[in-house]
């Protein structure tokens with residue numbers, strides 16, 4: 001074999017070894033990874049458990065919140081955005097941590113355009129018709145032009161932390177009009193009750209990365225739904241014995257969840 005060709009082969013081999021090492025520990029596509037549980041968040045477990053920089057190893061799309069419940073998280077294209085209580089989106093700082101988040105290395109498996117005038121409830125019907133198995137996780141990305149998006153965020157809390165339902169009672173709500181942007185989130189099965197939010201949970205980030213939040217309602221002018229049914233789920237529990245270890249999980253917090261998230 002000519003020497004030059006040999007060198008090329010060696011280079012190729014080393015490149016693949018380095019690539020394999022670099023990506024070897026990456027989570028497989030469309031595996032949902034979650035930090036902590038929704039009932040822990042409802043109980044006021046707002047201390048950050050994982051650095052956002054580490055969170056992005058598990059996914060490039062997702063939603064969550066931040067240490068001290070300081071705003072709504074949008075993870076989009078691998079970048080973490082923090083929508084604070086002023087309704088504005090900020091690039092999350094390098095030291096940001098999260099007490100609760102769900103992320104996925106998103107690969108779209110189904111795509112469909114959205115008819116003009118589609119509302120949040122119409123959107124849910126469309127997704128249900130497209131991804132018919134409601135008993136698996138479904139990751140969602142919708143890029144589009146929004147006539148209207150109603151979002152909310154949450155202000156940072158200090159200790160002793162109040163329960164989430166008390167925080168969201170006075171949540172700042174934002175009526176965004178004529179925004180290009182992206183919805184990211186999940187449709188989750190009923191059996192995740194206690195662990196995550198059953199049904200639809202999406203966050204919004206404007207295309208200019210200026211505004212966003214936890215979505216309460218919207219009307220789309222045009223857009224494209226991308227969905228990925230997810231058959232793998234990993235739950236990472238906080239090692240923080242003093243907080244997480246003391247939460248009473250025997251309580252049914254589904255009514256609190258309804259008030260806090262809807």
Ligand SMILES: [Zn+2]
Nearest residue numbers: 201202203214
């Ligand atoms: Zn949310």
